[in-house]
Amino acid sequence: MLDLASLEKFDSQGMHKVYDMWPKIAKESYFSDQPQIKDEKCSHIVFAGMGGSGAIGDIFSAILSKTSTHVTVVKGYHLPKTVTSDSVVVITSISGNTIETISMLEHAISINSKIIVFSDGGKIKEICLEKNIPHRNIKKYHSPRTSFTSFLYAMLHVLKPIIPIEEKDILESIKKMESISQKINSKRISKENPAIRISEWINNSPVIYYPWGLEPVAIRFKNSLQENSKIQAVVEDVIESCHNGIVTWDKQNNFQPILIRGQDDYEKTKERWEILKEFFNKKNINFKEIASEEGNILTKIICLIYLLDYASIYLAVKLEIDPTPVNAIEYIKKRLIQE
Numbered sequence: 001m002l003d004l005a006s007l008e009k010f011d012s013q014g015m016h017k018v019y020d021m022w023p024k025i026a027k028e029s030y031f032s033d034q035p036q037i038k039d040e041k042c043s044h045i046v047f048a049g050m051g052g053s054g055a056i057g058d059i060f061s062a063i064l065s066k067t068s069t070h071v072t073v074v075k076g077y078h079l080p081k082t083v084t085s086d087s088v089v090v091i092t093s094i095s096g097n098t099i100e101t102i103s104m105l106e107h108a109i110s111i112n113s114k115i116i117v118f119s120d121g122g123k124i125k126e127i128c129l130e131k132n133i134p135h136r137n138i139k140k141y142h143s144p145r146t147s148f149t150s151f152l153y154a155m156l157h158v159l160k161p162i163i164p165i166e167e168k169d170i171l172e173s174i175k176k177m178e179s180i181s182q183k184i185n186s187k188r189i190s191k192e193n194p195a196i197r198i199s200e201w202i203n204n205s206p207v208i209y210y211p212w213g214l215e216p217v218a219i220r221f222k223n224s225l226q227e228n229s230k231i232q233a234v235v236e237d238v239i240e241s242c243h244n245g246i247v248t249w250d251k252q253n254n255f256q257p258i259l260i261r262g263q264d265d266y267e268k269t270k271e272r273w274e275i276l277k278e279f280f281n282k283k284n285i286n287f288k289e290i291a292s293e294e295g296n297i298l299t300k301i302i303c304l305i306y307l308l309d310y311a312s313i314y315l316a317v318k319l320e321i322d323p324t325p326v327n328a329i330e331y332i333k334k335r336l337i338q339e
Contacts, residue, residue, distance in 0.1 A: 002196055002317055004189050010317045013324040015228070016186040018142045019310055022149045023177040025141065026302075029153035030170060034136050037116055042088045042162040044070045046079060046113075048104040049092035052145040055223065056092055056152050058216035060163070063297045065213065067164050077103040079111070088162060089113045094144035094151060096122015099336060109133070118155060120147075143324065145227060148305070149177075169296040176299050177306055184310045195310035199318055201288050202311075204254045205231060207245075209238045209276070211269045213297060214260055217304040221260075224312035228323035231315070238272055246276075249283055257287040260304065263294045 007016060018025075045064075047057025057073040064071050072080065077100050083089065089108040093101040096119035105124060108115050109131060117128050120140035128135035138154045140147045156163065156170055182188070184195040191197070206225065210218035218235040225233040234255070236245050249257075257280060261273060280287045290307070292300040316323035 001191065002189060002199070002314055004186070006320075007186060007189065007314075007317050010320055010322055011313060011324070012322060013142070015142055015146055015323050016310075016313055018146045019306075019313065020181070020185045020187070021141075022306060023174060023181050026149040026153045026174050026177060029138070029150050030157050030174070032154055032157060034138075034154055034158050036158050036160055037088075037134070037162060039088060039114060039162050042069065044072070044083075044087045045162065046072045046074060046083050046087050046089045046108075047092070048074045048079065048089060048101060048108070050075055050098050050100050051223070052148055053092040053094055053098070053101065053151070055216060055220050056148070056155065057090070058219060059152065059298075059301055060090075060155075062213055062216050062301060063165060064163070069162075069164060074104060076100055077107075079104055079107045079113075083108070083111065083113060085112045085114075087113050089115050090155070090159065091115060091117040091119075091124065092151065092155070093119045093122065093124050094138075094140055094147050096120055096124040098124075099333075102127070105133075116158070118151060118158075145224065145309075148309075149302070152302070165298065169298055172295055173299040173302050176293050176295060176303050180293070180303055180306055184307055193314075195307055196314050198288065198290065198308070198311040199314035202229075202231075202256060202315055204256050205233055206258045207234045207236055207255045208258045208260060209236050209241060210260045211238055211262055211265050214262055214292070214301065214304070217260055217301055217308070220305050221258075221308040221312070224309050225315070227326050227329075228309075228312040229315040229319060230321050231319075238269065238276065242272060242276070246279070249280070249285060257285065259287060259289045260292075261289060262292045262300055 054075045061071045061073050091105045115133050117135045118138050136158055138151050208218045222233040222235050225231050293303045313323050
């Protein structure tokens with residue numbers, strides 16, 4: 001069983017201490033004095049970013065999926081041709097030095113798009129100052145992936161004039177985070193901690209099943225397991241997987257299915273979950289169900305991410321791994337700079 005001494009030993013750079021502050025950081029970021037964007041009407045928003053910054057775009061795409069706002073999430077070097085001068089391009093690089101994101105910023109400048117940029121300084125800020133492009137400096141906490149709530153809630157504030165999300169939903173998400181924190185933070189090291197229970201259950205590579213709307217949670221969990229716990233993980237849309245990926249369970253393997261369920265999934269999706277569970281039980285395959293909190297889509301997403309990010313840190317400690325270093329990523333970045 002994990003204890004505080006081992007947590008502090010292996011998480012020597014204190015990642016868990018920032019997660020303990022996530023609800024506080026979210027509230028402070030949302031109620032910051034950052035100037036809001038001036039555009040009042042927008043039919044197409046593009047979120048451009050990589051890694052943790054790209055995951056923020058995934059969340060905006062999910063929470064705006066039932067509105068009339070067209071959202072495009074881009075992770076790479078170039079913007080699609082559907083992006084025009086009428087599009088609002090939201091550029092996010094927490095470090096401010098992500099080479100792919102810099103390339104997308106330069107592309108947006110070249111086609112004269114409306115641009116708003118978020119970073120904690122870096123080369124991106126220098127470009128914005130030189131080109132007179134709106135830039136918001138957001139504080140980084142510990143590392144880009146740990147700064148998730150700082151950037152997400154600051155962006156919810158700054159983009160409020162063009163993002164049809166009600167403030168009561170944003171405040172609900174923060175309140176639910178505060179409640180969940182009392183169960184999963186590092187001061188609650190016990191077998192009752194649900195994040196620790198998830199970390200104790202994982203002993204192989206997870207296959208993470210998700211329903212439509214919760215894809216950002218699955219992607220973020222996969223990324224956190226890879227970066228923090230240093231284990232491989234796979235994500236699968238539960239409906240699509242029933243047409244292909246489910247076949248792999250006919251053969252014995254070393255994967256573990258994790259089912260991420262929304263409290264109010266579509267009725268046919270609920271039916272699919274039950275059939276999938278029946279199939280796993282017949283095959284004697286042990287699986288883990290993780291249900292969202294009740295509430296709006298932002299609440300569901302952010303609270304699941306909060307729980308599962310903690311689980312990835314606790315898993316790293318169980319495996320006696322420091323969750324902070326990402327040496328392989330740094331290796332690739334250095335090679336790209338050399339070239």
